[in-house]
Amino acid sequence: MQFKCNETLPERGTHIALKAAGGGCQRGDGTSCGIVSNSATTPGDMTERGCTYAGCRGVVGGPVKDAIQLTHGPIGCAFFSWGYRPHLADTDFHMKYTFVSDMKETNIVFGGEKKLLQSIIEANREFPEAKAVFVYNTCATALIGDDGRDVAKQAEEIIGKPVVFFECEGFKGVSQSMGHHVGNETIFRQLVGSIEPEGDFSRTINIVGDYNIKNDIRTFEYLFEALGLKIITRFTGNVGVDELRIMHKAALNVIHCQRSATYIADMMHDKYGTPAINVTLWGIKHMSQALRDTAKFFGLEAEAEEIIERELAKIQPKIDYYRERLKGKTVFIYQGGPRTWHWIELLRELGMETMTAATTFGHDDDYEKIFEQISEGAMMIDNPNVPEIEEILTKRRPDLFISGNKEKYLAYKLGVPFVNGHTYDTGPYAGFIGMVNFARDMDKALHAPIWGTLRNRARPAPAAHHSAHGFAHGFEEAD
Amino acid sequence: MSCVTLQDRAVAINPTRSCAPIGAMLANYGIHGAITINHGSQGCATYPRHQMARHFREPVEVATTSLTEKTTVYGGRNNLLAALKNIWERFHPTMIMVCSTCLSETIGDDIPGVIDEFKEKNPDITIPIMSVKTPSYIGTHTTGFDNFLTELANTMPERRKKKGETNGKINIIPGWVNPGDIRELKHIVREMGLHGLWLTDYSETLDGGYYEPRPHFARGGTTVEDLRSSAKSLATIALQRHIGGEAARVYERRHNVPAHILPMPIGLANTDAFVETLTEITDHAIPEALQVERARLLDALVDTHMFTTGLRVALYGDPDLLEGLTGLVAEMGMTPAYILTADERKPWAERMVELTQELGVESEIIIKGDLHELHKRIKANPVDLIIGHSKGKFISDAEKIPLIRLGFPVEDRFGYHRRSIVGYNGAISLVDEITNVVFERKATAVVSNTLLEIGVEGHTSIPFTFTNGSTNGKH
């Protein structure tokens, strides 16, 4: 399995594998072992990967709805991570506001600690109702050696509420994945267990690793509640600081994203003995299984079956309708991590086949799960770059591409139907009812008349005429 | 008289500005077949890409040297060398621009040195490889764009072979505008019967069409060949003082190309200044078509003035945009009550004081400002309209004051990058849009083309009580 665009970059072959006939693995470099993942990106690649800060500020810390989200660094990191990921909550302070210590040249030369301290105090003064201040470190401030931990401690004393310092400087890891880890570790160390509420927690769970993208939570929270369970903490989506602080009280951790949030469940297991189960909250089979596994833990099996039956009856006619329209379609899924393997089964339930599966920051265990599930002839690829994605879209020609906003317009320029799996075109996509939305969006993407129009009526780029009148300039077809 | 406020807060809350690399990346998109390598950690490339994709709705491709903790300790030289090779071999671009980040600047990587080393090792690679300094702890996103242009002016043009040699063109530096704006400027230049050399031109590369097959490089953009010849142009016109003004001066100093540095051509007077400069440079008369457009703008201003005169508006964004916009806002009879920028340059603020005085309006000019500050001002003393980029929507939503979207980024609406706010035509559309927003907001019962207002509008301190008990107050 070699890409034309990788002719001069043989090392990319180790990140690509084909599931050969008989189920064997054929890696791009000719060997037969699993692919290399979670390693440094090839310099010069147009990678879709973000930085450690992005994983921490954007993914794990950002959804906490009543914390001041303060970036310690120069302006850009804060501006770009502000308000675009739809991790919704029942309030929107966390979406509407971003705070930054706004490092200037003098701060870079003489240190930014003073300005950070002042920033925390001022931010708190402007929004005294906030429950905590989350401070995220960036590349420049880490390099100059600002002691953010110490500043956070001082600030905490002054403002009298938690100041949580995340050491998530962008260059720390090879992708945003490291940022998830830092986020988990820091929230656990600084917040979890810092309040000891009274009461009976024997029928409570935490949902770990759901970010409430476009209100995903609404598609499954009611199912757990129907079981008679109470969700105390959602790590992290529609969650407040105080809920994080009592997270350790839950009887069970239900882990959804098993890349970005397993860390905190593991730490809770070690320190508090909290048991955990892994679930997938997408698709009929997995969502049902999630309810069954959770119910089993609490001895509520019969209730679970009832709920599942009731819910399936509601959606089945719709699923059948969409399955009829979607079956036989081939898909290229490219998601951050686990969603790729979460969705292979969901797509199968709709009669679709994943023919290429990629992740931005998956680790070995993610690729093992993908490999297990894909069919012979399907391919998986780690951290694909722009030319590789383009080659997959043009040469393997999937019927549908499920990826994120950055890749969307590339797909469109190549005439490939696309569904935004990161932030959802409409959403939510989780749970039973969300699956109907997902199927509807895929149907819309695949059957929109525009593709026929393109096929029949699109034309080649006109020969560029010269700039005589200030028009666009000449260019040559280099392909 | 207008006054200047320097926002005095350490923490920035809801900034109006982003960082320098995105400016250089945007400018580089205006060169046909050029590719950007961002020298830093991945976030600094991926974030701006994502931001640009949300604004332009186009694939935006930027390479990164992907520095990590390890490479940071030893310096980024090897990563940059590998990246240059990677990009060259895979894309065969016409040019490579390497911009730095806070990270690579702080560790002190010598980017030009590494580029020289790369060129020495690969003598067969003859494309220009330009290095632009873009640490974002200095200035704003506009600084990156401006640094790119200055670097370009310093390194790309070839000297005239003999005195007086000319390409017959005019260098035009539009600054940080939208593809639609560049097309409008081209229209003006074309109508004048002149040839522009655009520094740079992303009117098509970032607002492209659908072609089958997809061209290897996006259509459009100024060619490297044209950049080379830009020292032979008749003049340089920079249409934003802070983005390209310095580059225009470099052309003048190094290559004797006269510099004309003008306000951004928004509104009648500012567009006139641009058109008149074109006539001065070339002796070409203003053509019929532009005269008609100009007259149409005057007509639009007349038609709408009863609905716009006296409105208080808040403007925020980059200095040049604000300067141009203030012109149109005043021409429409509105008062730019607040003019807020993240920029810290005092001379600009002082010029704005003079400008508002000349225009007969009174403003508070806030520098080093952020949107939270603007929000507080608006809460205390409301306005009728807010004009700026998408990030102002939070104020607009909270205070129920309409937001006229322009500038960068407009990420919560489609197609704004295709619009134009410059030239006579751009002004006409803006006048219409603003007036229509006023209509939508106030005309609860539009009979035909007049407003039926409920109660007393305008900012009055005289309380007025309706029969239903509500007060008109301030909205």
Ligand code: SF4
């Ligand atoms: S580190 Fe600097 S260059 Fe990178 S995103 Fe942050 S502000 Fe921008």
Ligand code: SF4
């Ligand atoms: S500077 Fe570092 S933390 Fe900020 S966006 Fe860039 S890589 Fe991420």
